Amino acid sequence: MNLLILTIVLLAALGITLYHRLSLLVSTLTLAAILVLYSLQVSIPYVHWVIFLAIAIPLNLKPVRKIISSKLLKVFKGIMPTISDTEQEALDAGTVWWEAEVFGGKPDWKRLHKVPPAKLTEEEQAYLDGPVEELCKMIDDWTISEYDRDMPPKMWEYIKKNGFFSFIIPKEYGGLGFSSYAQSQVLTKINSCSATVGSIVSVPNSLGPAELLLHYGTEEQKKHYLPRLASGEEVPCFALTSVEAGSDAGGIPDKGIICKGEWNGEEVLGMRLTWNKRYITLAPVATLLGLAFKLYDPDGLLGDEEDLGITCALIPTDTPGVNFGRRHHPISTPFQNGPTTGKDVFVPLDYIIGGAKNAGIGWRMLVDCLSAGRAISLPSGATGGSKAVAYTTGAYARIRKQFKVPVGYMEGVMEALARIAGKTYLIDAVRTFTAAGIDTGEKPSVASAIVKYHTTNMSREIATDGMDVHGGKAIIMGPKNYMAKAYQSAPISITVEGANILTRSLIIYGQGSIRCHPYVLKEIAATQNPDTKQAVKDFDKALFGHLGFAASNKIRTFWLGLTSSRLVFKPKSDFTGRYYQHLTRFSSTLAFLSDVTMGVLGGELKRREMISGRLGDMLSYMYIASSVLKFYEDKGRPEHDRDIVKWALDFCMYQTQMAADGVLRNFPIGWLGKALRLVVFPLGMPVSAPSDKLQRKVARQLQEPGAMREELTHGMFKTAAEFNNAAEVDRALRLQLKIEPLVKKVASTLGVKPDNHEVVIYAEQAKNDGIITEDEYDLIIEAEKARLDIVNVDDFSPEEMVHEKG
Numbered sequence: 005m006n007l008l009i010l011t012i013v014l015l016a017a018l019g020i021t022l023y024h025r026l027s028l029l030v031s032t033l034t035l036a037a038i039l040v041l042y043s044l045q046v047s048i049p050y051v052h053w054v055i056f057l058a059i060a061i062p063l064n065l066k067p068v069r070k071i072i073s074s075k076l077l078k079v080f081k082g083i084m085p086t087i088s089d090t091e092q093e094a095l096d097a098g099t100v101w102w103e104a105e106v107f108g109g110k111p112d113w114k115r116l117h118k119v120p121p122a123k124l125t126e127e128e129q130a131y132l133d134g135p136v137e138e139l140c141k142m143i144d145d146w147t148i149s150e151y152d153r154d155m156p157p158k159m160w161e162y163i164k165k166n167g168f169f170s171f172i173i174p175k176e177y178g179g180l181g182f183s184s185y186a187q188s189q190v191l192t193k194i195n196s197c198s199a200t201v202g203s204i205v206s207v208p209n210s211l212g213p214a215e216l217l218l219h220y221g222t223e224e225q226k227k228h229y230l231p232r233l234a235s236g237e238e239v240p241c242f243a244l245t246s247v248e249a250g251s252d253a254g255g256i257p258d259k260g261i262i263c264k265g266e267w268n269g270e271e272v273l274g275m276r277l278t279w280n281k282r283y284i285t286l287a288p289v290a291t292l293l294g295l296a297f298k299l300y301d302p303d304g305l306l307g308d309e310e311d312l313g314i315t316c317a318l319i320p321t322d323t324p325g326v327n328f329g330r331r332h333h334p335i336s337t338p339f340q341n342g343p344t345t346g347k348d349v350f351v352p353l354d355y356i357i358g359g360a361k362n363a364g365i366g367w368r369m370l371v372d373c374l375s376a377g378r379a380i381s382l383p384s385g386a387t388g389g390s391k392a393v394a395y396t397t398g399a400y401a402r403i404r405k406q407f408k409v410p411v412g413y414m415e416g417v418m419e420a421l422a423r424i425a426g427k428t429y430l431i432d433a434v435r436t437f438t439a440a441g442i443d444t445g446e447k448p449s450v451a452s453a454i455v456k457y458h459t460t461n462m463s464r465e466i467a468t469d470g471m472d473v474h475g476g477k478a479i480i481m482g483p484k485n486y487m488a489k490a491y492q493s494a495p496i497s498i499t500v501e502g503a504n505i506l507t508r509s510l511i512i513y514g515q516g517s518i519r520c521h522p523y524v525l526k527e528i529a530a531t532q533n534p535d536t537k538q539a540v541k542d543f544d545k546a547l548f549g550h551l552g553f554a555a556s557n558k559i560r561t562f563w564l565g566l567t568s569s570r571l572v573f574k575p576k577s578d579f580t581g582r583y584y585q586h587l588t589r590f591s592s593t594l595a596f597l598s599d600v601t602m603g604v605l606g607g608e609l610k611r612r613e614m615i616s617g618r619l620g621d622m623l624s625y626m627y628i629a630s631s632v633l634k635f636y637e638d639k640g641r642p643e644h645d646r647d648i649v650k651w652a653l654d655f656c657m658y659q660t661q662m663a664a665d666g667v668l669r670n671f672p673i674g675w676l677g678k679a680l681r682l683v684v685f686p687l688g689m690p691v692s693a694p695s696d697k698l699q700r701k702v703a704r705q706l707q708e709p710g711a712m713r714e715e716l717t718h719g720m721f722k723t724a725a726e727f728n729n730a731a732e733v734d735r736a737l738r739l740q741l742k743i744e745p746l747v748k749k750v751a752s753t754l755g756v757k758p759d760n761h762e763v764v765i766y767a768e769q770a771k772n773d774g775i776i777t778e779d780e781y782d783l784i785i786e787a788e789k790a791r792l793d794i795v796n797v798d799d800f801s802p803e804e805m806v807h808e809k810g
Contacts, residue, residue, distance in 0.1 A: 010042050010052060022559040025110065028552060032060050063548070073544035080543070081531045098372060098449030100519050101441050106626045107520035109557045109595035111588060113575040116630055121638040122440040128186035135166040136190050140721040140728075145198040146483040153338040155201060164236025169208040172215055177230035184442040188384045188435060189719055195388030196720035197728070199493045202388065203339035206381040207285045208233065211501075212242035213294040213318055213357075215373050220316075220358040229292065229318065242294035243281035243344050244370070250503065254367060258297040260315065262305050262363075265350040273305060274352040275317070280345045283500070288331045288342040293319045296370065299363055312364035317355045325349035336492030372447065379442060379452035382497050383435040386463035389490045390428040391720040393470040396486055396730050397424055398706035398713060399737035401473050403791050405760050410707070411473070415696070418703035420469040422694065425706045426651040427462040428716055430628055433652070435459060437631035450519050453511040454624045457504050464494035482798020486729035509613035513620030517598055520623070523550035524602070550599075557596040558683060564589040565686045579646070580633055583653045586691060587626055590660050593684050594622045597667055600680060604672060615670065621663035629656035644711035647701045654694040661691050709738055736794045739787035746780050764788050 017038055021031040039056060062068045102119075105111045124132070142159055155163075163169065171187045173179025182190075187209055195202035208214060214233050217226055232238040249255040258279035265274050279297055287293075299315040301307070321328055326349060331342040353360045357369070401412030401421055411417050438455045441448055467490040471478045478487035498504045502511065518524050523546045530543035564572065569589035574581035598619060602609055609616055632652045636645060664684060671677025694702075705712040724731040747763055750756075750770040758766045764785060771781040 010038075010046075013038060013042075014052070019559050019563070022552070022556045023563060025552070025556045028063060028548070032064055036060070066544070069548065070540055070544050073547055074540045076547060077530065077540060077543045080527065098447035098452075101446045101448040101451055102437075102630060103448065103451045103454065103516065103623065103627050104520040104522075106587075106591055106630060107516065107594060107598070107623055108522060109553070109560060109592040111591050111630070113584060116634055117575065117637065119437070119440055119634065120444060122185040122436045122443070124186055124189065125183070128182055128189075131180070131182075131186075132189060132193065135168075136193050137721075137723065139163065139166075139168070139201075140193060140197045141723065141725040143194075143197045143201055144727040145200065145489060146727075148198065148200055149336060149338055149489065150481075153333070154340065155204065159201070163205065167234065168205050169236050169239075170214075170234035171209040172218065173230050173234045174218075177226065178234035179230065180234075183439075184380055185436070185439040188380050188387075188439045191381060191384035192388040192391070192435075192719045193721050195385040196392040196730070197388075199337045199385060199389065199489065199496070200339045202385050203285060203337065203496075206385065207242075208240050210381040211370065211373050213240040213292055216242075216294065216316060216357050216369055217318075219373060220362055220369050222354075222359050225318070225357065225359075233292070238292045239286060239290050240292045240294060241284050241286040241290035241344075242296075243279065243284045243287065244296045245281060245283045247280055247282060253296075253370075254314070256296060256298060256314070258295075260297045260299045260317075262299065262301040262312075262353075263303070263350075264305075267350070267352050272352050274350055275299065275355070277317075277319075277349045277351065278347050280343075282343045283332065283341060284344055285339060285341045287328050287344045288340045290328065291321055293321050293326060293328070293344060294357075295319055296366055306360065306363065309364075314366035314370075315363050316357045316366040316369055317351065318357055319349075319351055319355055323349060323351060334493075334496055336489055337496055371449065378456035378501050379438045379448070382501055383431065383438070383455050383459040385497055386459035387428075387431050387435050388720060389494075390424075390431050390463045390466045391717045392730055393466050393487070393490055394424050394428045394706060395713075395717040395720060395722070396733045397421065397470045397473050399733045400477070400794065402707035403733075403736050403740045404477075404795060408757065408759065412703065412707045415700070417473055418700050420473050421703035421706050422651060422699035424466050424469050424473075425648055425702050425716060426655055426694070427466050429645075429648050429652050430632065430655070431459045431462055432716070432719075433635035434628045434631040437634050450512065450516040451627060453502070453507050453515075454627050456501055457507045457512060458624055458628060460494075460497040461504060463490075464498060467491040467494050477795065477797055480797035482800070483727075484729065484794075484796070484798050486733070508620050509617040512624055513616040514610065516620065516623055517602065517616075521598070523547075523553060554596070554599040557592050557599065560592040561589075561596045562683045562686060564592055565684060565690075568687065568690055576637075578641070579650065580636065580653070583629065583633065583657065586657050587629055589690075590622065590626055590657070590664070593664055594619065594626070597622075597664065597680070597684070600676075601667070601671075604676070612672070615667060615672075618663040618666045618670075622660050622667075625656040625660040625663070629653055629660075632656065639715075642711070642715070644705075645715065647698060647705065648712060648716065651694045651698055651702050654691070654698070657691040658693040661689050665689065707737075709734070709741070732790070733794050736787070736790040739783075739790050743784050743787045746776060746784060750775060 014035060017034055018031070021034055026034070035056060039052060062072065102116065105115060139159070139162060142162065148155060167180045170179035171182040171190065173181065175181040191202055191206050194205055214230065217229055221229070229238065233240055244253055244256070246256045246258055248257055258281065260275040260277045263274065263276055264271055265276065267274060277295070277297060279295060295317050296314055297317070299312040301310055301312055304310070306312070319326060325346050326344070327346060328342065328344045331340065334341055356362055362369070398412070398421060401417055402410050404411050412421060434455050438448065438451055441451070470487050471491050474487050478485065478491070481488060518528065526546035527543060527550065530539045530546060533539035533542065569585040572585045572588045574584045576584065601615060601619065605612055605615070632649060636649050639645065668677045668681045668684065671680065706716070720730070721728060722731055722734065724735070747758070747767075750766050751758060753775050754766055754770060756766055767776065767781055767784040770776045771778065
C-alpha cells in the first residue's frame with residue numbers, strides 16, 4: 005500500500021512540475037525530496053531510487069547528456085527536410101509576436117492586454133474626415149468599373165495632390181508619415197466605396213519602391229525618389245510575379261547579368277536585364293518600376309560568386325527597352341494592372357536599391373517587408389468591403405418583405421445575417437490588433453499571413469451571403485447594384501500577395517510551426533552548424549528543452565481536458581473569462597499535437613498539407629479569437645457588443661476544436677490518433693457553434709440602426725452623396741422603421757393586412773378618412789418611394805447594352 009501511495013505521489017508531483025513548466029533541476033530536487041521524506045518515514049524498496057537515479061543522472065549531468073544528444077543530432081539531420089535559401093530567408097525575416105504565445109501552450113494574457121490600443125492622432129483623424137471623405141464623395145464606382153475602367157483625371161490629380169500615395173513616407177521626405185492603423189483606416193473607408201480606387205491607393209503604400217527605399221535605400225536614393233513619390237510626381241509599381249513563378253516567387257526566371265556598358269556617354273559597371281512580368285498593379289501608368297530579378301556575375305566583376313541571388317532595383321520607365329502600357333482587366337475591378345517586359349536593358353549598378361552592396365539580398369528585403377501588404381492593405385480592403393455588405397444587407401433584409409414579413413425575420417436569412425455580422429466583427433478585430441502590433445515595431449510574418457488569409461477568405465464568404473440575401477437584386481448589374489462588385493472582386497484579394505491555399509499550409513503552419521515553436525528553429529540551426537562541438541551544445545540545450553516542453557503540453561492538455569479548463573486563471577470575470585480558459589486549453593492542445601505530428605511525420609509534414617492546414621487553422625482561429633478579446637477590451641467592453649462578441653468567439657472556438665478533431669480523425673497512424681483523442685478530448689468535445697438563439701439576436705441587431713450596427717460598420721463611408729448607395733439603403737431603413745407604427749395603425753383601423761404594393765393605397769384611404777394626417781401620409785409616401793428605389797433594379801436600352809470594342 006505504501007508503495008502504491010508513493011508511486012501516486014511521485015507521479016502527481018511530476019505532473020505538477022510539468023504542468024507549471026518548472027526547470028529540470030527544480031523538478032529533480034522535488035522528486036528527490038519526496039523520496040528522501042518517504043525513506044525516512046517508511047521503508048521503501050530501492051526500485052524507486054534506482055529508476056529515479058537512472059533517469060535523473062543522465063538528464064542533469066551535461067557530459068552524459070551530450071553523448072546522447074550527439075547521437076540524436078545525427079538522427080535529426082537525417083530526418084530534417086532540406087531548407088532552401090529562399091525558405092531560410094523567409095524563416096529569418098520579420099518577427100514572431102502574439103502568434104508565438106498562442107502556439108506556446110500557455111498564453112500570457114497580461115502581454116496581450118499590454119499591447120497599446122490602436123488609435124488615430126488628431127492629424128490622422130482630420131485626414132479621414134477631410135481629404136478621404138471628399139475622395140469618397142467623388143467615387144462613382146459604376147462608371148469607373150463599367151465605362152471608363154479607370155479613375156477620372158480629376159480623381160488622379162486629387163489623390164496625388166492630397167498625399168494618398170505617401171502614407172508610409174516620413175514627413176522629412178514630404179510624406180504624411182501615418183501609422184499603420186491610420187493607413188488601414190483610410191483604406192477601409194475607400195474600399196467601402198470602391199475596390200478599384202482602394203487598390204490604386206493601397207499599392208504605393210504597400211510592398212513596393214517606397215517601403216523598400218525606406219528600409220534599404222541609400223540616402224541619395226531616398227532624397228531623390230521619396231519626395232517625388234510622396235507628391236505623386238512619380239507613380240510606382242513593383243514587378244515580382246513572372247509568367248512561370250507566382251506563389252513560388254523565389255523561382256522567377258527574370259535575370260540580370262553584371263557587365264560593362266555605356267551610360268550617359270561613359271562606360272560604367274551595370275546590369276543587362278531581361279524580364280517578363282505580369283499582374284503588376286499600376287504598371288500601365290507607372291513612371292518608376294521596382295523590379296525583382298536573379299542577378300548573375302559570370303565574369304567575376306564583383307567577386308568570386310557567380311549566382312548572387314534575387315535582387316531589387318528601381319528603373320525609370322522611360323529607360324530605353326522598358327515596355328509597359330498594356331493592361332490586364334482584373335475581374336470586375338479594373339484598377340491599373342498590366343504586364344511589363346524588357347530584353348537586354350542596360351542600367352547602372354546604382355539602380356539596385358541600396359546600391360551594389362545589396363546585390364543578391366532582394367528576397368530577404370521582400371519577405372521582411374511583406375507585412376504591409378498582408379497585414380494592412382488586403383485586410384483593410386476586406387474590412388471596407390465587409391462593412392459595406394453588412395450595412396446594406398442588414399438594412400435590405402429589414403425593408404424587403406416576402407409573405408408580408410421582412411425577409412430578415414426568416415430564420416434561414418437570419419443565419420446568413422449572423423454570419424455576415426459576426427465575420428465582419430472578426431475581420432475588423434484582427435485587422436485592428438495586427439496593425440497595432442506593427443505600430444509597436446513588430447514585423448509579424450506569420451501573423452500577417454493569418455490576417456491576409458482569413459480576412460480575405462471571410463470577406464468572400466460575407467459577399468456570398470450578402471448576394472444570397474439580396475437574391476435577384478444583387479445579380480442585375482447597374483448603378484443601383486451595390487452588392488455584385490464585392491462578390492465579383494473577392495477572388496482578387498484571395499489570389500494576390502500569396503495565393504490563399506498555399507498561404508494556409510505553407511506559411512501559416514509551415515513557417516509558423518518553426519518560427520513560433522520555442523525550440524524547433526534552434527534545433528534546425530544546430531543541424532546546419534558546421535562547428536560540431538557548438539552544434540552538439542546548442543542541440544542538447546534545445547532538444548531537452550523541447551522534450552520538457554512536449555511533456556508539459558501533454559500533461560496540460562490532458563488535465564485541462566479533464567477539468568474542462570475551469571481551473572485555469574481567467575484575466576476577466578465576465579462572460580469573456582470562459583473564452584480565455586478555452587483558449588489556454590486549445591493552446592496547449594496545438595502545441596502538443598504539433599510536437600507529436602512533427603515527431604511522427606518529420607520532413608514529410610511539409611508535404612502533408614491537409615494535416616498542416618488544420619494545425620494552421622487552430623493557430624489562426626486562436627490568434628483571431630485573441631484579437632476579438634483585445635478589441636472588445638479596447639472598446640471599453642460595451643454591452644451592445646456582447647452578443648456579437650459571443651458569436652465571434654463561439655465561432656472561433658468551434659473552428660479551432662473541429663480543426664483539432666480533423667487532425668485526430670486523419671492522423672497518419674490510426675491507432676495513435678485514437679490514443680491522442682483520449683488526451684485531447686477525454687470528456688468529449690467541449691464547445692459548440694453559435695446557438696440559434698444567439699444568431700437570431702445578432703441578426704436582428706444588424707437590421708436595426710442601433711449601437712451594435714453603427715459600431716460594426718464604423719469607419720466605412722456613410723455620408724449621403726450622389727453615388728453612395730449605402731447611405732440610401734440606410735435612409736430607406738430608417739424611414740421604414742419610422743412609418744411602421746403608422747402602417748399598423750392604418751391596417752388595424754381599416755381591418756386589412758396590406759401587401760407591399762397596397763401600403764400606399766390604404767394610406768391614401770386612411771388620410772381621406774382622417775385616420776392619419778397629411779404629414780403622416782407624406783411620410784409614408786416618402787418611405788415607400790425610398791424602399792422601392794432600393795428594391796428596384798436597373799434596366800437599359802438595347803443601345804446602352806452594347807459596348808464598343810476597344
